[in-house]
Amino acid sequence: MELRQLYYFVKVASREHVTRAAEELHVAQSAVSRQIHQLEEELGVKLFVQKGRNLQLTPVGQLFLKRAESIITDLERAIIEIHEFMDPDHGEIRIGFPHSLGTHLIPKVVAMFRKAHPNVRFRFKQGMYPSLIRDVMDGEVDLAFISPLPENQGQLCGQVVLTEKLYAVLPHGHSLAEELSIELSQLKDDPFVLFREGYSLRPIVWDACLEAGFTPNIAFEGEETDTIRGLVAAGMGVTLLPEMAVYHSGPMQPVKVEVRSPEITREIGLIHRSNHKLPLVAKVFHQYLLDYFAERRP
Structure with a gap:
């Protein structure tokens, strides 16, 4: 089976006429008829039946058309992807x-x-x-x-x-919110808002707290940075976040305070x-x- 046969078959199926298909393909009518006949012989089925002056797909022809169109579409997409693969300004x-x-x-x-x-x-x-x-x-x-x-x-x-420094993130009104820097141990009695298990920031915060001499009391867990930041801003607890995760504008904003000890970073x-x-x-x-x-x- 040749790819050309699939192209000819799909074109004849769409036009329901060999002559019109041949004209659009810019080939002789006899070439199209021959390729369709060879395709039917190879498959061992009739793909078209004559209906007046037009051709009509048989039930098996309709089934084959879906697969042929899919093959041609995938091939055309692959050609586009190859061109995009080699072009630094597209893709x-x-x-x-x-x-x-x-x-x-x-x-x-x-x-x-x-x-x-x-x-x-x-x-x-x-x-x-x-x-x-x-x-x-x-x-x-x-x-x-x-x-x-x-x-x-x-x-x-x-x-x-990139290596990022993590900051203490506190709600407005927190007793340490006006400090320029704090020690992490000063938050040992606060409830913490953390990412849930599986997020890379969670073990960083957990290990930092252990290094500071306490186990964090987890009040809330979340999956989105906006959620964590919003819960802290609403007074539900404190957390540690990298600076870019605190970079946000809006009415519900917490306070960012530098942690001087221990130094907390993420790579x-x-x-x-x-x-x-x-x-x-x-x-x-x-x-x-x-x-x-x-x-x-x-």
């Missing part, structure tokens, strides 16, 4: 990231990149630490921001691009599959990100 970049980066960092770097590459499309996927690793390994995304950088992952490669890595070549447009974006963070590194 689609699929990027994954944790929720805490979605408020400020991701919109900022994407907007700056698209000033130079306005025709590039982006597909975003937010997720927790395990799902981001899985998405990269399964090829669901080209690149992913992740914290911490995974160790001993042979199928992944990447590097730390953000940028990863991709080590055994697969990135599409050219994703490769260009990857280098752009490395340069962007290198220029801003203290």
